[in-house]
Amino acid sequence: MLIDTAIQNTTSQIMKSLFDKDHTITIFSKEAAQSIAATAIKVEPDNRKITLEIKYAGLSLSPYLNNDTISFDIEASRHGHDAEEIYNIEHVPAHIIQIDTHTYHLTCQLPNSIFSSDNRGALRVPFVLGMHARVYLEVFAHELNIEGKIRNLSVGGCMVDVRLEDSIALSVDQILPGVTLKFPNGEAFSTQGRIRHMRPFGNHGHAAVGIEFIDISPAATETLFHYVAEAEFEAALRSGTQHNARARSKLFIADAKEKKMQRQEEHDQLVSAQHTPLLRGVLEIAQQLQIMLMFMKNKHLLPAEILYECVDSILYMVNHDRKALQYALTYLHDEPEWVRHAIQVGSQLAMMLISRDPYAYKTREAVAGALLHTMGKPLLISEQLPSLKIHMSPPHAEILKQHVHALSKKLSVLDWTPSPTCSDIILNANERLDGSGYPTGMQAEALSEVVRLMSVIKIINKLTHERNGQHPQQPLDAYRWVNSRPEKYEKSLLVEYIQHFGLYPIGSLAKFSNGFLAWIVDVDAKGMPCKVDVVKNLAFRDTSIDTVLFSNDFNQIGRLEGTVNPSDYNVSMKKA
Template sequence: METLILEKSDSVVVNDARHITDVLINLDDRCDALTVSLYDQTAFQQPDYPVYLDHIDPVSGELLLVVTDAGSLETPIFDTHRLALSAENDQTLRFEAIQVLKAERYGDALQLRCALPKRLITAARRQSARITLRKDMHVSAAITCFVDQPPIMATLRDISGGGCLLGLPLAECAPLTGALTLPAVTLTFPSGEHFTIKASVRHVTPIARSNQAVVGLEFGNLDRPHQRQLAHIVSSTEQEIAWRAGEVSRLAAPTPLYASAERTRSRTARRRQHTPEGLNTLREIARDQHLFLLALQNGHSLPVERLERSANQLIKLLGKGRQAFFYDLTCLTDEPQWMQHSLNVAGRLADLMLAEPELAADTHRAVRAALIHDLGKAMLIDEALPSLESEMNEAQRSRLRNHVGALLAALERAGYPLDALERDIIGGINERLDGSGYPRGVAGEALSPVVRMAAVIDVIDAMTRPRGDRPALDAVKAYRYLYNRPKRFDRHWVTRYVQRHGFYPLGSLVKFSHGYLAWVLALDERGQPSRVRVVRNLRRAGIFYNDEISRVDFDQLGRLVESVQPEHYGL
């Protein structure tokens, strides 16, 4: 095997084709963060695209790669560019100069038939080797992005003497931008031992075909105590892996680090609950918006095709069943508030526009704008504005008003083809009829009917969500607030909104006089609940239900008293 050790870069270059193929075969895209980039571009120019290995044929000398989030990567580029495949494994692996033999696009994915690579670069120094944890080795991680803010919870995927790879939900990645320096990352091992260190974000990579991502961290300067503890952790992890794999060697042994301080409890199998198809589709749409945000933050090519598809899917879901659609929107509780808000505004804007013949033709473009209209807020998260959901001071609220300009500037830098209606909605949804809105203080007739409608939808949805300085309001109070301010909000669109959604909107929680709490599943033509899902009875503590009740049986529940906030009851 021809091998070259590069002393300056602490790397090993492997040119033996058989050995390289063996390494490829042993990669696992479910455990490793696999990405491809254009090989002959500079590091600054080349975005990384998540990928998985579909097939390897050593006989023909070919492999099949599927780029799952190809964005604007087009097939003709492979006529002049080769690929680099990177993997975060027990070492950092980079397969270079991969020739693409055939490229085919399937929606947002690219299927690439490639020649097997002839060159592999991998870390050489022992202290740089990454030790990948087995799936049955659970180590929790707490990522502190900003002081005095709650940490982001993650799991340890691999660790080395210089850094680690953490897995976490894609929805939690918004603050993890660029070379952000983290004041603290705390790893908690089964024994209860903690390792806390400063670190820098090196990359954030979505995992193909999932709502998860991995973040690569580089540890800060290690003092002697941290060096000793980290060396102990790496050594113990390697021993534990060897022992669990059944290896017979002096390194294979159970370690105290991975011995749980608590007695292991037997787990009973949990029955997998059925997830409605519509809810799964909404989660895919949310994932696409997170990928769009990541591309904006990192200067990568925007996945415009995904945004187009998301708008189409959302409108199609609405057409298949309006009531199921709006109920499913309330179930996206794993998403951050700004994402839930954007999806709800897009859905309600589509619903209202499709009901207006003179506006229906513009629905698709309006939905595109609504889906991304609040991404600028997530782009402003930093030490001065560490959270969008905690209580803000006046300086932070003032800074947040820059989100419109931040988004429009980022879209322009990325070359996004923003049309007039999209610019109108993104730039005008926060304006008010009396000129008191932002960013430009536009007033009166300068605001188009679609913008006036969008502003009403945006404010109602925002008011019915909890905020750092106040709890959520019920729909009736939000309606009353807007209706009583005709100089700021178009009363026509307030009225039309109430007519479409009623006083007990789909997905809201209502209370009955016999103490029952229930989710609203369906409304009649007068906007009154006609079907609910009962979940609790306040008169019987500790008992939960999951029963659908139609109006003919509402007498069992008593009189419908009011709409209530789920967080007040732990729901």
């Protein structure tokens, strides 16, 4: 990247600050489900210009252009004690040159000032160069609260950054009973709000939510003017355009509680593993499914291209390195349950179907159905079912059983017709041989082979993961549970499953006789662990280990005693 001269305007200074760190640039449109990765190849501070290079194989860039303008996010990684930062630039004029079939250069004219105006003409202040404040959204009265960070603020509203998984409870035009802004010094401001827009934000599982403040009293408006003025001063001071001798705004000087929270966030972000490309692919699928849901709820479209890119990624990973994929699936433990279950079940279904027939054309559609089949659950979130994380009471469980109908209804409204195989999975994955399943109580003779297989994969996945307060079973116990219910699950398919994944599945936590715990990374032809990642010596429970051993070194940790529940030992896969 070329930088021509010294920084001479505030926007360029912000750019330089972000470009000095590890960063990613994504071009976005509020109407397009997918963002486009970009690289800054030239910055001209004197002329306030930046040239971005993109690789784009789509039919047209028009969804990302609005009257010859583009919008993009620059996301800078945490560096030292600096905060992670996303700078958002919208509707900047762009001149596009096509370099070759899939390569474009976009020369963008940057604004002179970091400040802009909201739809009412009021000053909008971006929170940049380490400025931050927290926001707490009351989604349903006295029921569900979501925490996020403020990215910009005006008297009329704010844009907040929330985790993608939390955004599933939000919808455009939704009234928020409470919106509480909390500044680093502890001062807080509360009002009501209305969601005006939502979109994916950056590349790491976040959503940008535009909120309009409503029903504000004159006194509260005056207070809000004060906060906006203080934020404006702080932003100007940090960007070098304010040389007033006055000290920095007290609002942005962290108190003891805020400092503790910042240290914890810094620690959480620094504790990360080296992500393999395959693991990054799995986590990307989790993010894409949640983006699909956002667009289904708020833009009234199903981005089928995202769905089938996720399917094709899974099929590629199965064919490329099935064992590595199986291990990577364990890293989904922190994802929403409906996302984790869909990806793990879909991946295992792909593994088994491909082993039967690598070229079966129905496999792709079956995996698509598996990725979609839980998406009706977040569609049911309401005041009656405020979260999928709560302990499900019987009334909650009855509501949740409507998820198949909710998804089918949504797909119909979106005018999207799944293929017969995909539809079969969506509608019937929760049916059982004896008619005890739902939604229609179909029996064995009406269930397809792929649905019967899906039901076995699903129940084992449910039994081996904590759900609704129930302790997860170990694989062998889960196999016995399924085997004892031949009226519900086909035994031959259970045997086939065990032949694939074994008694000690990759990704399980194994306990060895010398008191060591280790993740099973690989198994031999007999299904016995042959490569493990030792993570804890139970003689020193507060100390973590990270040592990879192969079977010829297992004498150091003792004989294999079996698999155990990671949460019993406060052990989990670590991801960035």
